[in-house]
Structure formats: C-alpha cells, structure tokens
Amino acid sequence: MEGSLEAGDFIxxxxxxxxxxxxxxxxxxESGIPFTExxxxxxxxxxxxxxFKFPEGRKDDPANPAYVKRLVGLPGDTILIKxxxxxxxxxxxxxxxxxxxxxxxxxxxxxxxxFPGVEEWNEDWYGPLYIPKKGDTIALNISSFLQWEDxxxxxxxxxxxxxxxxxxxxxxxxxxSYTVRKDYFFVMGDNRDNSLDSRYWGYVxxxxxxxxxxxxxxxxxxxxxxxxxxxxxxRMFKTVE
Numbered sequence: 001m002e003g004s005l006e007a008g009d010f011i012x013x014x015x016x017x018x019x020x021x022x023x024x025x026x027x028x029x030e031s032g033i034p035f036t037e038x039x040x041x042x043x044x045x046x047x048x049x050x051x052f053k054f055p056e057g058r059k060d061d062p063a064n065p066a067y068v069k070r071l072v073g074l075p076g077d078t079i080l081i082k083x084x085x086x087x088x089x090x091x092x093x094x095x096x097x098x099x100x101x102x103x104x105x106x107x108x109x110x111x112x113x114x115f116p117g118v119e120e121w122n123e124d125w126y127g128p129l130y131i132p133k134k135g136d137t138i139a140l141n142i143s144s145f146l147q148w149e150d151x152x153x154x155x156x157x158x159x160x161x162x163x164x165x166x167x168x169x170x171x172x173x174x175x176x177s178y179t180v181r182k183d184y185f186f187v188m189g190d191n192r193d194n195s196l197d198s199r200y201w202g203y204v205x206x207x208x209x210x211x212x213x214x215x216x217x218x219x220x221x222x223x224x225x226x227x228x229x230x231x232x233x234x235r236m237f238k239t240v241e
Contacts, residue, residue, distance in 0.1 A: 044071055044185065044209060047094065052187070053208040055150070055201055066210065069197050070096060073186030075133030075206075081126035081199075084192065100191040115202040116147035123192070123199055131203060136180040140168045148178065150202055155181045182206050 044050060047070065054067045073079045077088050084104045086093040104124045111122040121127070129147075132138065138148055145163060152161045152170070162169045168176065184203035189195025198204065 044074070044212070046071060046074055046088070047096075048212050050187065050212050051210040052204050053210060055154075055204060055208065067187075069187035069189050069195070071185055072188050073131045073198075075131055075183035075185065076136075077131045077186070078128050079126070079131065079186050080128045081124060084124040086188070096190045098190055100193070102193045114199050116144075126199055129186070131186050132180045132184050134180055134183045134206075137177050138180065139177050140175065142166060147202075151180065151184070152178055154205060185209075 049068065050071050051066055051068050072086055072093060073088060078090075080087040080090075084101055085095075105122050107122075107125045109122050110119055112119045114121055114123070114126065116129075132148075132151060138144075140148065142163075145168075149161065156170060160171050167174050170178070183206040185206070186198045187204055188197045188199065
C-alpha cells in the first residue's frame with residue numbers, strides 16, 4: 001500500500017463497520033467461531049482501504065493472515081485494467097492520491113501466474129474479470145474452471161469439487177452450473193508494481209472482511225537512527241484516503 005501506507009505506520013481499524021467477529025478462534029482451542037452478521041453492518045464501499053483475512057489455499061499464502069489493500073471491485077462489478085488504468089463497469093476509477101506506478105508493461109508481456117491463469121494478461125493489461133455476487137448462477141466449463149475453483153471449494157469444502165474428464169463433480173454429483181452463496185470483492189495495492197493482490201490470488205469473500213482503515217495513530221521510520229529522525233510526526237493522526 002505504499003505510499004498511502006508506509007512501513008512503520010500503526011493504524012486504527014474500524015471493525016464495527018463490517019460483519020466480522022473477533023476473536024476468529026476460541027482461545028486455547030482449535031475451534032473457530034462461525035461467521036455472524038450483526039444488525040447495522042454496513043456494506044464496503046469502492047475505493048476504501050480495508051483489512052481482511054488473506055484468502056486461504058493459495059500457494060503464496062503469507063504467514064501473517066491480515067492484509068491491507070484498496071477495494072476496487074464490488075460484487076457484480078467487472079474489472080478491466082488497460083495500460084495500468086483501472087476501469088470498473090467501463091468507467092475509469094479515480095486513481096489514489098498516493099499511487100505508486102512505474103513503467104507500464106507491454107501488452108504482449110504475458111504473465112500466466114496471475115488469477116485466473118489467462119495467458120494473455122499481465123498486471124497492466126488485465127481482464128475483463130467479473131466479480132461474483134451472492135445468488136449468481138455461473139456456468140461451468142473447462143476454460144472457466146480456474147476462475148471458479150476457489151469460490152466453489154471455499155463454499156463447499158476443499159475436497160468436494162473435482163473435474164473428471166469434461167465433467168464437474170460436486171459432492172459426487174455431476175453439475176454444469178453453480179449458484180454462488182457469498183458476495184466477493186477485488187482488491188489492489190496502491191504500490192501497483194509491487195503488490196500481492198487480487199490480480200494474483202483472486203476474490204476476497206465477504207466473510208473475510210475485518211474492517212476499514214480509519215487513520216494512522218503512530219508512525220516510525222524502521223530504517224532511521226536517532227529519535228528525531230525515527231519518529232514521523234507528519235504521519236501521526238493522518239487519515240488514509
């Protein structure tokens with residue numbers, strides 16, 4: 001999230017906006033706490049900076065499960081990135097004030113490591129990609145399997161969804177479509193060329209949201225020496241936009 005957030009920033013997160021309970025696990029046990037949505041929960045808004053639980057099951061799952069990124073895509077949106085510029089539903093998304101972006105990659109510089117494995121995309125030429133919403137019925141085919149695999153496994157269980165030849169088996173039953181049970185979101189970092197975000201690992205489920213960043217209450221330079229240069233007073237109590 002550099003430069004909207006910098007290494008050494010301590011942030012206040014409003015956890016009461018989104019339906020995320022805490023703690024996520026019962027102390028001194030291996031039992032998790034079921035997701036609950038309390039009355040008065042608000043819906044996330046596009047362009048806000050959110051904290052969320054890192055989606056599980058990806059090969060580059062970090063040791064720290066809490067992530068901070070900018071929310072760019074809501075359930076039902078279609079994301080498209082052209083020459084490094086983000087478009088949502090065909091409309092150019094306002095760029096963050098502290099956006100860090102270097103030279104734009106050539107359209108031919110493909111990166112098959114991106115989600116969902118489309119070989120013609122890269123970080124600056126990406127999409128269009130649809131973000132699923134609760135109640136969507138999605139058609140299943142071999143070409144779209146990678147896009148929907150994690151969604152279905154996450155909602156049904158890691159071992160319940162298989163591909164056998166050209167057939168899709170869910171809990172042993174052949175299916176050719178699936179109805180989505182949750183809302184999903186698409187996030188990106190403000191340091192666009194150095195951000196492990198939805199372009200790499202996909203959607204954030206609604207029940208993984210933890211809260212929204214309110215402001216920076218304390219900031220230190222982890223690389224500085226001496227008290228006067230270590231404390232960054234200009235960043236303290238700064239709102240994050």
